[in-house]
Amino acid sequence: MNIQNRTTALVERFLQGPARQIVIAYSGGVDSHLLLITVAELANQFPDHDYLAVHVNHGLSPNAEKWQQHCQQVCSELNIPLKIQQVKVNASGNGGVEAAARKVRYQALEAMTEHHGLILLGQHIQDQLETVLLQLKRGAGPKGLSAMAQSAVNENSITLARPFLELEKHEILQLAKHKQLHWIEDESNHDTRFDRNFLRTEVIPTLLQRWPNLATAANRSAQLCAEQQELLDEVNGKHLQTMVNQRFAIHICKLRALSSPWQNQIVRYWLAEQKIDMPSKTVLAELPKLLSAKQDGNPIIDLGQHQLRRFREHMYCIKKQTFEEDIHLTLDSANTLLPNELGHLHIAEKYIGQLTIKSKVNSLKFKPLDQPHSKLLKQWFKQWDVPVWERQRSLLLCWQDQVIAVLCEQHIIFANDAPAELTSSIHFRVNPPQL
Template structure:
């Protein structure tokens, strides 16, 4: 724990009242969740929010502290955050991260992913998440982005406001230098906790901060300022690029989010990779460059793409004809049989596939499309819903090749076992929403109209 006293000019204090921008930018916002680590940055942000709240009591502030359990002093930070929240009558949430020594993301990467999950867990619908990233963090992030082989997006830096997984995140300190934050904290005689792990240069960020950037700042005093300008230039170029890419994606995606490839294939490789990356980001995943290259080589330009799939982050990228899909794999339901006792009552489908709703229709003297002409079952008919049928299906001396039916109606292979198949007395009648086998039924005035209310 560190308590430092110092006098700083009024000019510096005024400069650092950065929360004024926060409330100018979001004048109607009342609910905030502050990520409080106990370090100087978050303590300064906490202090200014409390000061603002005293003058504006309609503002509601909650605090969340995440204990990373990286060293023995972690509990000190937690206790201190609890203490100042209690003193200021602010509700605090405490949660923990236990980082495995061996994981594919590294200690810092794993902690970052877990923090975002925890924030998502506790953030209320009306709240904005506030974090205490500062300008020095920005500069460190650029070097880390270079290490990770990031593109223009990573090199554009951390934005003042962003949305991740439906969370609005605001960083009021992002344009403020660390030394100014510390000066303000000293002028107010604030107490904060020095994170012991910040000294350990085994962590990439600490190595940059304590070994590399400290020397750069000393040799080139304007480096941080120029770095900020470069990030702004890159950010503007990124916005311009995004404008055209998003426009293309909007015009070439279907309602299920799949990307149409006809016009896409007219572009050069570099443009295709940029479109693919943005398309995946829209679907809430940030792909690595290696993943993008695999998609390009194995799915886009590979003539033998059939049944190829690229799996990452528990998701699949697959292609069917001239369309690529971003898929959440589902459980195998080919063995499930649903007994539909009363066909006029809704039936719930497995795997969150939705429900089937039906009603009796009288089509006397009306012309209807045969695809939707499902005969109404006779009394005591056994009605089943299944999700699998053999490659060949023989009915009334006619061989039906189910694969050809799926191909005829452009149903991708991974969706074919999700389509509810309607059987009367173990005889195939229809693939709901796709086809009806009604050639051999006696014409009747009574039919079923079945609606599949689903997400596909």
Template sequence: MKNTTLYKKFFVAINGSNSEQRPLSIALSGGVDSVVLLHLCYTLREQMPGWVIEAIYIDHGLSVDSDSWRAFCQRLCESLSIDFKTASVEVKAKARHSLEAQARDARYAALDSLAMANSMIVLGQHGDDQLETFLLRLKRGSGLDGLASMRAQRILDSGRVCIRPLLNASREDIEAFARMFAIEHIEDHSNKDDRFDRNFLRNQVIPLFKSRFNGFLQSVLRSIELLQQQQSLIEELTLQDLQTCCSEQGQLDLQRLGALSQLRQANVVRSWLASFNEKMPSKVQLEQLLHQALTSKQDAQINIVMGKGCVKKHRGFLYFVIAQDPPQPCVDVALAPITLNDGRALIVEHGVGVRAPNNNERISVQFGLLSSKIRPRNKPGRNAVKHWLKEAGVPSWQRAHVPLIFYDEQLVQIVGYYFEHSMYVPQQGVRWEVVDGE
């Protein structure tokens, strides 16, 4: 087994992506791809002691045969002395969502939660899977990033690494390996159902391409590799643009963004949204976003609803905002640190501030009382909290989250901004300050 071409491809890919020899968590379905992958990992462990491996079976609940497949995978792992884990996930069909994509997302989440600490998840996708993915995305009109298809390495939201060491191997290579070593596996009969686009390509279209064009698979894989290199270069340049346009707090400077070409503007916004794990907008949505952001007046309010949040404009900057309720008020508090229910803390400092409360005055921390009046120190008159926060440049959606300190019914401090004029003392006073949570 050690001298087979497939093992050599696998060995090079594994060592190229896992030089630290981290544990391997193998995604095992029972099909020929994942079973061959399991045997390759087993051989790696036998040839090079020190490798730690386990297998994980995820039941999507989409097949009546899933129980027997799980039992097969468990027996196989027991015969090879490989630790076996399993979990079931529920995939509910949603309108305008791909069932395949939903099952994939649920599978990744389950694999991530079950895999051993510090391990890399090993996936069995191969070159023909890559070709199918490329053609499907070509059919959908995908751009460069989509046509670059599957990467040999993927980072999950948790930071865990997934690797695909068989992407340079063909389905024929894998099936020949299974025949050579009489490796038993299961057959998923749903793979014959050509109502599904991927199956139609696999069973009807790709065999025609391969019979007509010698070396068709390897040619497409080379093209995909070139697309991935070009996409990586674009991402590198886009990151430089993003760093130029982004403030320290993560907002986009529209003046700097507007100085870029339209193509670079679009890439910067996509990269910026991706930093918040936001789903990529369509071409039309992105054009509308940029048009509103760059052509509206300086003080114009825009609110573009996305998937996880919305994009807002304030004083020449774009903000990505996820709606949150204001913290709960804290009533009758002492001159001591307070932990708010949004994770922030309020601490009390002494020196410049307002006079200390009298014994009969009750201290409270309130939120969202934007109509309350205060005359800030060094300001000409009294006005509402909303007015003063607007003057201070606080975006409208953040104002309800600013802590307001009251002595009984008297507003004495807008934390981080103003002290009540009549309560101000330059020495031996108290003031509240916000500390972000860990």
């Protein structure tokens, strides 16, 4: 099979099936250009799909506007609609500009894709080799070394597919030149300060000169790692089902009963299920301290934007949050977005201006509805199993200087002496857990 027929067949298999939206990630480079024109050539054969090219403008290059205009011209000639997504790249996190740009690019593509849609990406087998080498540099395990899947469905039921993952870069260039395509060259691709560019220009050519089939072998290893990770995740999932409570916190005694390698596996899987970046080996080395801490201890493992916290016999993963310590707010609207990201409060219009929200609640004596006696709110928090970090964010709802309710992260608790007419006029909607 010649390269033209092979390329067509690789794309065609992803266009087969029921009608859906087909989004082509189109940067204007040679890989995405060949992908775009191959889809355009097949569009008449599969007319039921809704085709859309998406160009993500990162704004990082002085030539970004020229690239955008080039993409608009090409799509106009091919009669494929094009959407431009302007994004901002925040390089302050792990991975620098490369990782940040990749993250916002995928977010932009998914934002333009309908439920059950298909995103086609132009990565090839040398891109896969680069990814495997980068993961090796980071000391990744099977999950990281799985690199890029040829096809995967995300949590939004959107399929991300890489039809060219079996193609060599020289094959793409050969066919693009044969078709007389005109593509753009990103000048930053030659900047070896970026790890991927360094591998592409300085390392991989030497490796391929010595071992011409290295990219194919690396792709095969990535597939084997993906299979191993899939098997691991089957076991991880079964373990985890028996370990978590309703708030998806892990029961520490059950986790502690496993060997250290399995503890690490379960915690990685648990974090992945919550879409949280994998912890480093150094971070996981702190896990025994949390697991062996006293029940009333308050150990914290830092995960960057998140924390692992212990409460009673469970381990929680929570988003780092700042909270106001001194709040006094009059409710001047029927709908109020509460401080400390607690949620929304809806009140009847006749109570507008009569209710206030206050903080600093632990030292308050409180008698909940249907309880025979009052005691300090911090004692109620213990009885209600409210974690320490949630107590700090809790608020008081007051009417005529009378505390009528406590607002916690999960629910509202009315006071025993709160007027029934008033309580029936208040509705509290919590925010979903912040992960």
